[in-house]
Every structure is written in structure tokens, then in C-alpha cells.
Amino acid sequence: MVPNHHQSKGDMRPVTVRPLARLARSASVESVLGDLAEIAAGKGIDLHSIRVVRAGLDREFRSKEPAIATERVSELEIGVEGGQTRLVLQLRGSPDDAVKFEIEDAAHLAAHRIELLAERRLRPERAGKGRELSPVIEGLIGDSEPMRRIKDAIITAARCSSTVLISGESGTGKEIAARAIHHLSDRAKEPFIPVNCGAFVESLLESELFGYAKGAFTGATVNRKGLFEAANRGTIFLDEIGETTQGLQVRLLRVLQERKVRPVGAHDERDVDVRVIAATNRDLSREVSEKRFRHDLYYRLHVLPLRMPPLRQHQADIPLLIRHFLDLLGQRLSFTTRPEIEEDAVRMLCRYHWPGNVRELETMLERLAACAGEGGVITVGQVQAETFLTQKDASGDIEYVAVLRAGESLDEHFKRQELALYKIVRDSVGGNHSRAARRLGVERTALYHRLERARQQIFGGN
Ligand SMILES: Nc1ncnc2c1ncn2[C@@H]1O[C@H](COP(=O)(O)OP(=O)(O)OP(=O)(O)O)[C@@H](O)[C@H]1O
Ligand SMILES: [Mg+2]
The missing domain is CATH 3.30.1140 (Ribosomal protein S3 C-terminal domain)
Structure with a gap:
């Protein structure tokens, strides 16, 4: 389990x-x-x-x-x-x-x-200073420090209409974050229009985004609205913005500066009220310094930056993510029961480096559950075959990421870290306090009191 x-x-x-x-x-x-x-x-x-x-x-x-x-x-x-x-x-x-x-x-x-x-x-x-509570955002799983910061940033972004630039490796949840910002914003009832900028050649992307006038080119038999107009009052999600050509970048810059679009072949401009969220898995600042991406567009996009952490930097969330995906998988695989997984297999998955991030975890679990079959349990052996990790990796070291918060003292940091590490260890032993105490080499009640003191030091005395 x-x-x-x-x-x-x-x-x-x-x-x-x-x-x-x-x-x-x-x-x-x-x-x-x-x-x-x-x-x-x-x-x-x-x-x-x-x-x-x-x-x-x-x-x-x-x-x-x-x-x-x-x-x-x-x-x-x-x-x-x-x-x-x-x-x-x-x-x-x-x-x-x-x-x-x-x-x-x-x-x-x-x-x-x-x-x-x-x-x-x-x-x-x-009001609003109660930052000890992790925000709950539908569909976005994770309670680790990096994910808490992402959730806070999403909530902040949702409160305004400024342009957001989401960066992060493939499969880290950039699209899910963009959707969350839209759904939490006051534009939630209006359209959310995702556009994969890497999927079109320049001329096609241009007419998709801005629309075209009848007769603008062969085949343009009617006037057609573009996606910016379709997203009016809502949000447009420009995915893979790093893949756009310089020509298109100039046109995007104009929309961001003037909030007006001119369809291809049309003379008139139209006002649009659109919140722009862009995403990229490239390092855009490097693209700028190497002159592949226009610096003026970069600065227009880089108003609220959101950097999605790779999964290897929030491994503490892996057990939660596994639970979440297994809850969904039963239905997806048309099983009558929820697929289960051995504890050692979970531990092994926590040790893997996840080059494909959360998406890789999701697809690997689907494959493992499908192979285990209806009513089956995903085993360490199966995970081993997928990840090439050894059994020792599954039961030995526990690696975790620490973040020294701005303004945090050494003492506060270690107290907070003590609580975070305790949670990770407790998860790794099936959520059992006594086993966590044994793993940490501390007597059960002594550990309890120690955590209590840490908790009071952090959450107490406002
Ligand atoms: N924190 C998370 N909680 C739950 N599911 C997640 C999380 N992060 C990612 N996912 C899931 O992983 C998959 C990939 O997420 P998403 O498409 O948002 O990633 P991406 O960063 O846009 O990837 P790419 O760069 O390859 O387009 C989706 O199925 C998404 O639901
Ligand atoms: Mg994506």
C-alpha cells in the first residue's frame, strides 16, 4: 500500500x-x-x-x-x-x-x-498571514516546501492580470499551473485557450493567433477570428513560447504592449482584454543572451515568473503523487478496484531521479498497474525493472532537499527541517510514528516531545 x-x-x-x-x-x-x-x-x-x-x-x-x-x-x-x-x-x-x-x-x-x-x-x-497552512489547489499535488512556494505564487498570480512566465523541465506541471491560475482568477468563467506555439509553422501560428481577413491568402474565404479574440476576457496560454520565430515574437510584443490585435490581411485593429500566460522548458534568459529570443518580449513576459521544480527537487511529494495517480488509475484502466503498490516499491520510486518528472511518474505507474493487472499489486521487482535501481536503494539512504527561507535564522531553519524530515521518514515507514522513531534512533515519546518543541518554536509566538 x-x-x-x-x-x-x-x-x-x-x-x-x-x-x-x-x-x-x-x-x-x-x-x-x-x-x-x-x-x-x-x-x-x-x-x-x-x-x-x-x-x-x-x-x-x-x-x-x-x-x-x-x-x-x-x-x-x-x-x-x-x-x-x-x-x-x-x-x-x-x-x-x-x-x-x-x-x-x-x-x-x-x-x-x-x-x-x-x-x-x-x-x-x-489576514492572509497564516502561511503555515499549505494552500490546496485542485489537481496540483504536493506539500513539500518547493510546491508550497509554487502554490503561493499561483495564488498571488491569480489575484491580478499580469503576464506570467512559467518555466520548468518537461512534465513538471507547467500547464496544470497555468490552468490553476486561470481557474482561481476572476476570469475563471471566461475561456482558457491553450496554444502550442511549437506545433505550427510561423504563418499558420500567426493566422491561428491573430485571425485573418477574407482574401488574405489563398483559402481565406471568410473572415476568421484568432485565438487572442477567442480568449477575450479570459486567458491565453502560449505554451512552448521559446519555439516561436523572431517575426512572430515582434507581433506578440505588439499585442502585449498595446492589447490590440490585427488579423492577417486586415486593416483595422481590435481591442482584446486577455491575460497572457506563457510557458517554456528552455532557459529563456540564455536564449536572450544568445540572441534567439527577443529581449524586449522576454521582459514583457517575465512580469511574474514561476519556476516549476523538477520532481527530483521535491521527492517528498512522491508518496502523495503515487496515491493520487493510483486513485485515478483504477478507473482509467477499467479496473473495479484501485491498483495497490508495495511499500518498498514506493520507497524505490522515491529514490529515482525522474528525468521526465511528474509525467514520467504518472505514465510509469499506469504501465506498472496495467502489467500487475486487475486486483494486482505493483511490486519492487517491477519497479526495479523499470528504474534499474537496486533493492539497497529502496531501503537505505533518504535524500531530501532543504530550502533556507529568506530571513530565516539557523535555529528556525533546523527546527522546521526537523519537522519536514520527520514527515519524510514517517512517510517512508508507512506513516507509523514508532517506526519513524526507530529509524531516527530516538525514543518514541522523546521524539514526540522534540517535535512538539520544534512545532511550538515555529508556529508559536507569532
Ligand atoms: N504537482 C502535480 N500534481 C498532480 N499532477 C501533476 C503535477 N505536476 C504534473 N502533473 C501531471 O503530470 C502531467 C504533465 O503535466 P503538464 O502537462 O502540466 O507538464 P508540462 O510542464 O506542461 O510538460 P511539457 O513541458 O512536457 O509540456 C500531467 O498529466 C499533469 O496532470
Ligand atoms: Mg506542457
Whole structure:
């Protein structure tokens, strides 16, 4: 099975990811509590109540089961260090520690969300500063530091109409990012028109983009609107912009400067209101210095740059991506069940260098699942044959990428890194806290307290 860091071992129902993602976006205290209760239920925890303790915001969520006087109830109390919110969870029975740690993780997230909601209400000028929560963007999977930065940049880009230049190797999700910007923007109800600039010769691309007037060339028997006009009020996605000729680059520059298009063979110009997103897998600044790409167009495009990281720089997302693709694959392959995968096979896939990035992961999984057949499990042997990695690679070193954030101190960085590394290790051992502690050579509860301190140092004292 694919490890899921939100689930305990022995309970592999896909119940926790959705409410957890929802919880991170919840807009009211009630929905945070509802999501937390759902997460607890998904982990098989019998929740008696959740109480929010915060001046002016005290709430209680109670399970529908009436309490029995003699039943055993244990209490978990989670506070936001430096904040004012505390959550008190009452659980029936005595769940094992691993499950308890997992629900504490979710409760922490809930407490922070409530704190953020309350802070927003009390001090509106601070709204939007809750950057500890990873934004959820439909279809774009990844919770690693590089993906969080991409998601933040997408959200920023969606709030305005400036031109975006997305760069990145093939298969890193440039198109998915472009679509996300459009769908999150106030142009979402208008068209999103993708154009592959590398797929046409110059004259054809020109008439596709700008349209043509009747009689402009042989075969132009009617006036035809171009794609810029078709995208009016919406977004045009100029994919593979690096493949355009110099002649076309001049015409594109004019549209970007003047927001007007003139169809081929026409005399009049037409106004267009189009948001331009361009993408390339070339290094455009190098293309400029080598005079293959016009510098004036480059600067017009390079208003909001978005650099998609190669998958080898966000390997921590691989287990999540595998889960996501396996969820989709059952249907695509017309299987009645979801394809499964051995944990060691997941670990091995995390070690691969992915020259074709997320697209390669997606197609490899499809091939592996198809070979495993309906009801089959993707094995280490299959992955080995595809990736040429050895078994040792699957179980040995864990490589991860660290990013020193702007303004971050050494101490803050290592505390944050400790949490990130713990997550990676926990994923690599099937989402189990005790096994992660063994792998890290730290006693289980000592590790728990250590992470708790790191968490408080990072999220506490605003
Ligand atoms: N972060 C991600 N989460 C989920 N799916 C992803 C992600 N990144 C890429 N994909 C998937 O990988 C495939 C390739 O993505 P996309 O077409 O956006 O890449 P690209 O950068 O435009 O590639 P190319 O340069 O080859 O055109 C798609 O099926 C897309 O859905
Ligand atoms: Mg593409």
C-alpha cells in the first residue's frame, strides 16, 4: 500500500486526506471542528467531545452518542503556543499512542486554523498571514516546501492580470499551473485557450493567433477570428513560447504592449482584454543572451515568473503523487478496484531521479498497474525493472532537499527541517510514528516531545 502519513497502520481506508485538506481551508470554527471529528472517526477514534477554549470563542462539539457514566475517557489538550486558542479532546477508550499522535497532529492544525480565523476577525490587517497552512489547489499535488512556494505564487498570480512566465523541465506541471491560475482568477468563467506555439509553422501560428481577413491568402474565404479574440476576457496560454520565430515574437510584443490585435490581411485593429500566460522548458534568459529570443518580449513576459521544480527537487511529494495517480488509475484502466503498490516499491520510486518528472511518474505507474493487472499489486521487482535501481536503494539512504527561507535564522531553519524530515521518514515507514522513531534512533515519546518543541518554536509566538 502507499504510505499515507495521515493514517495509522492497519486502517487504510482513504478517509483522512480529504477532511484534512478541507480543515486547512475551513472558513469557520464549526467546520474546523466537524472536519477534526471526521478525521478522528476515520482513524477509528471514538470521540466524545472537542472543546475550543478561547476568550469570546468558546465552542463545543459533542458526539451524538450519549455519554455513559462509567466509560473511560482520556483527554488530550492542544494549545497554540504564543496564541490564545486551546483545544480539549475527550476520547472514549484508550487508543494506542501512534493513533493518538496522529490525531494530535490534526488537532494542532485545527487549533492553528481556529487561532488564525480568530486573529483575522479581531485584526483584519493581519489576514492572509497564516502561511503555515499549505494552500490546496485542485489537481496540483504536493506539500513539500518547493510546491508550497509554487502554490503561493499561483495564488498571488491569480489575484491580478499580469503576464506570467512559467518555466520548468518537461512534465513538471507547467500547464496544470497555468490552468490553476486561470481557474482561481476572476476570469475563471471566461475561456482558457491553450496554444502550442511549437506545433505550427510561423504563418499558420500567426493566422491561428491573430485571425485573418477574407482574401488574405489563398483559402481565406471568410473572415476568421484568432485565438487572442477567442480568449477575450479570459486567458491565453502560449505554451512552448521559446519555439516561436523572431517575426512572430515582434507581433506578440505588439499585442502585449498595446492589447490590440490585427488579423492577417486586415486593416483595422481590435481591442482584446486577455491575460497572457506563457510557458517554456528552455532557459529563456540564455536564449536572450544568445540572441534567439527577443529581449524586449522576454521582459514583457517575465512580469511574474514561476519556476516549476523538477520532481527530483521535491521527492517528498512522491508518496502523495503515487496515491493520487493510483486513485485515478483504477478507473482509467477499467479496473473495479484501485491498483495497490508495495511499500518498498514506493520507497524505490522515491529514490529515482525522474528525468521526465511528474509525467514520467504518472505514465510509469499506469504501465506498472496495467502489467500487475486487475486486483494486482505493483511490486519492487517491477519497479526495479523499470528504474534499474537496486533493492539497497529502496531501503537505505533518504535524500531530501532543504530550502533556507529568506530571513530565516539557523535555529528556525533546523527546527522546521526537523519537522519536514520527520514527515519524510514517517512517510517512508508507512506513516507509523514508532517506526519513524526507530529509524531516527530516538525514543518514541522523546521524539514526540522534540517535535512538539520544534512545532511550538515555529508556529508559536507569532
Ligand atoms: N504537482 C502535480 N500534481 C498532480 N499532477 C501533476 C503535477 N505536476 C504534473 N502533473 C501531471 O503530470 C502531467 C504533465 O503535466 P503538464 O502537462 O502540466 O507538464 P508540462 O510542464 O506542461 O510538460 P511539457 O513541458 O512536457 O509540456 C500531467 O498529466 C499533469 O496532470
Ligand atoms: Mg506542457
